[in-house]
Amino acid sequence: MNNEAERTYEIMEVCLLAGKIMLQSGGETYRVEDTMMRMAASFGIEKSHSYVTPTGIIFSAEGSEPTKTKLIRISERSTDLEKVAIVNSISRKISSGDLNSREAMKQLKEIEAKDLSFPFRMQVAAASLASGCFMIMFKGEWNDFLPSMIAGGAGYLSFVYFHRFVPIKFFSEFLAAFVIGLLSLLFVIIGVGHQLDKIIIGSVMPLVPGLLVTNAIRDLMAGHLVSGLSKGAEAFLTAFAIGAGIAVILKFL
Incomplete structure (x- = not known):
């Protein structure tokens, strides 16, 4: 039971980080929500809900355990559509089974830390x-x-x-x-x-x-x-x- 809860939290962290990067980089609200729910479904969480505003993301996952919900705040927003495209690419790899949650988290953290803007x-x-x-x-x-x-x-x-x-x-x-x-x-x-x-x-x-x-x-x-x-x-x-x-x-x- 504890292992299942830990895995659910790990998947939620991956989805939230992906949504955070997209929203901070100029992604549309509906695209952020859709990407997060698709990633969760690919990891085995069929019932997930996301609510995105320009200043915050609320994400919940349903399973055998009580529903888990997390909230993150978005304070800085810019325009970096390359990051949006890269996160979409990672989402497709997750959907096709080429990435697990830990590998996805590692790549997303690398993207978040990078400055892909022009000089x-x-x-x-x-x-x-x-x-x-x-x-x-x-x-x-x-x-x-x-x-x-x-x-x-x-x-x-x-x-x-x-x-x-x-x-x-x-x-x-x-x-x-x-x-x-x-x-x-x-x-x-x-x-x-x-x-x-x-x-x-x-x-x-x-x-x-x-x-x-x-x-x-x-x-x-x-x-x-x-x-x-x-x-x-x-x-x-x-x-x-x-x-x-x-x-x-x-x-x-």
Whole structure:
């Protein structure tokens, strides 16, 4: 009886760790729940239930013993879809019988500890290039390409560094948008930039919560109303922070 209980707890730990990694890396709520229950079923727990919100995961397993339930808190969320794909791959291996619970736990812990994101310099360079390209896409002029690149790269750099000192996303996004607006205005004043609106629009695009909006809509369509509304509210706050940062600068015009 004790061995069965220990095995059930071990399986629950594997499922919870997989769900935690996916949720922290930008996975959709319904995908996290489905993956956890499929993994539990593959390990022999036919009746399992998972309830996922952006800030926590509740998972329970039914068996011969009384139902066991565990809760974990999610405090940090980012975007790392490579980790989501790797966890999905591990789930498929479990379903096919190629991994046992201990091997799966070992691989999941390795994934959790790894930083699979691109080098920071590359992220800033990508944000700069994307800003310039978005500016052109919104029918801006080519002579504003370089100012948009500089403002977008500086804004993304500011967002990362501000978030390290003030771990509140709203203030980091507000200050990053403020930097973008300030630089864009300076470029126009000194004559380097010409279309202030196009430069600002292109530069703030790397800060726009596109994945968050997409996941919120997908969760709402899948029936996960709490998670969908929570992510939608987070996306709204991000958009408000960006708009407020730009509005402060435009107030001085």
